[in-house]
Amino acid sequence: MYAQYMIGSTVKFESDHSVYAVWSANTLNVTFSAVGGTCGTAEKSVVFGGTYGALPQATREGYAFLGWFTQETGGEQVLADTAVEATQDHTLYAHWRDLLRPDTSSGLTLDPDERLLSGTPLLTMTAAQLAASFENDASLVHVASGSASGLTTGAVVTLTDAQGVIQDQVTVVLYGDVDGDGRFDGRDAVLINALTQRLLTKETLGAASYAAADANRDGAADLADINLLRAAGLSLAPVAQE
Ligand SMILES: [Ca+2]
Ligand SMILES: [Ca+2]
Numbered sequence: 001m002y003a004q005y006m007i008g009s010t011v012k013f014e015s016d017h018s019v020y021a022v023w024s025a026n027t028l029n030v031t032f033s034a035v036g037g038t039c040g041t042a043e044k045s046v047v048f049g050g051t052y053g054a055l056p057q058a059t060r061e062g063y064a065f066l067g068w069f070t071q072e073t074g075g076e077q078v079l080a081d082t083a084v085e086a087t088q089d090h091t092l093y094a095h096w097r098d099l100l101r102p103d104t105s106s107g108l109t110l111d112p113d114e115r116l117l118s119g120t121p122l123l124t125m126t127a128a129q130l131a132a133s134f135e136n137d138a139s140l141v142h143v144a145s146g147s148a149s150g151l152t153t154g155a156v157v158t159l160t161d162a163q164g165v166i167q168d169q170v171t172v173v174l175y176g177d178v179d180g181d182g183r184f185d186g187r188d189a190v191l192i193n194a195l196t197q198r199l200l201t202k203e204t205l206g207a208a209s210y211a212a213a214d215a216n217r218d219g220a221a222d223l224a225d226i227n228l229l230r231a232a233g234l235s236l237a238p239v240a241q242e
Contacts, residue, residue: 029089034058035072037065037094046084054080055092062135063096064168098136099168100159106133114207115170120241122151122172130157130172140167152182153212171208176215176229176239178205185233188215189226196222215239 026048032039037060046052055078058065069075072093100117102108108119122130127145132138134157142158145151155172178188192213194200202210213221215228216239232239 028084028086031089031091032056032058032068032094033072033091034060034094035096036060037063037096039094048084048087050084051081052078052084058094060094060096062099062101064099066095066097068092069095097167098159098161100141100157100170101135103133103135108133110170111211114211115168116173116208116211117157117170118173118175118211118241122174123238123241125151127151127155130155134159150182152180153177153208154180154206173208173211174239175212175217175241176225176232178209178212178229180209180212183233184215184229184237184239186230188212189229189233192221192226192229196226 028046028048029043030046030052031043032041037058039056039058041056044053044056055068066077068078069092070078070090075093077095078092100110102110102117106119107121108117110117121133125133127143130145130151131141131143134141136159140160140162142160143151144156144158151172151174153172153174157170157172158166159168160166174182174184176184176188178191181187191200191205191209192215195205195210195213205213210221213225215221215225218224228239
């Protein structure tokens with residue numbers, strides 16, 4: 001003899017006991033394969049004819065999670081409202097988009113949210129050297145340098161796949177080079193001043209120039225940065241990037 005318990009039932013037992021899960025025939029087990037990444041949820045139960053419901057997130061360093069698919073390569077994407085049409089237990093596979101990953105030895109820092117690239121080596125690198133400073137296949141990394149003389153704030157690094165489809169894009173920041181000419185001088189100071197006067201905003205200036213305006217990287221663009229740029233212009237010295 002057995003009793004059936006609903007989820008949330010309060011059950012009182014008089015003695016030692018065993019409880020067995022009895023799945024009805026149309027309950028299926030879905031396994032999540034993170035394919036190189038990690039996922040906190042290994043599996044979930046779904047019901048044939050129902051929907052998949054909430055699906056877990058997967059994470060992988062240096063990649064963007066695209067969602068769950070029926071095949072490791074290709075296949076159909078499965079969303080929370082996708083109907084369960086499979087009649088057997090099955091696996092869903094994480095798909096990933098490749099992101100730019102600077103070599104750990106490159107001295108470059110990538111802000112993962114703003115997609116801004118910074119670091120002292122940018123002061124002296126050529127576009128070709130920058131393109132070779134990533135873990136990614138160098139033939140898929142393209143640098144629009146911004147200036148013939150070298151890298152500047154606003155230079156764009158693009159990662160494509162073998163078919164040329166853009167996978168990721170990051171923008172160079174040289175702290176202090178607000179106007180993106182690769183120099184550190186009074187013209188940058190003028191833009192920082194306009195920012196402090198609220199004549200310019202992050203939106204009008206762009207994320208890279210806005211980040212560059214905090215030349216001493218103390219968290220605010222203000223008089224100290226203006227003075228730093230004026231001094232840099234007089235001495236024709238670059239602003240320290242570290
Ligand atoms: Ca400049
Ligand atoms: Ca500052």
